[in-house]
Amino acid sequence: MILLRRELGDVLRQARQAQGRTLRDVAASAQVSLGYLSELERGEKEASSELLAAVCEALGVRLSEAMHQVSERLVLAEAMTAPVPLPVPAAEPVVSAA
Numbered sequence: 001m002i003l004l005r006r007e008l009g010d011v012l013r014q015a016r017q018a019q020g021r022t023l024r025d026v027a028a029s030a031q032v033s034l035g036y037l038s039e040l041e042r043g044e045k046e047a048s049s050e051l052l053a054a055v056c057e058a059l060g061v062r063l064s065e066a067m068h069q070v071s072e073r074l075v076l077a078e079a080m081t082a083p084v085p086l087p088v089p090a091a092e093p094v095v096s097a098a
Helices: 004-018 023-030 034-041 049-059 063-081
Strands: none
Touching: 004 034, 004 049, 004 063, 023 034, 023 049, 034 049, 049 063
């Protein structure tokens, strides 16, 4: 099952790691607990809009950009889990030999 909170957590973690920052540093900047930020990054907690805005600000990432990245990840995840329609060949007419 595709979960928004997991995709969001991955986007936040990637942004933090790309900056070479620690959970402790970002949590302090966003004024959230280290444990809570860790749970967000692991997709275990749902972030309120206020909390998400604070984390994005602490990371220097626009909220719209973070949500855009989440949206792109969801599109890819949905494509990988969607059933693959098999081509059904057109039926050939049956010709009787009688």
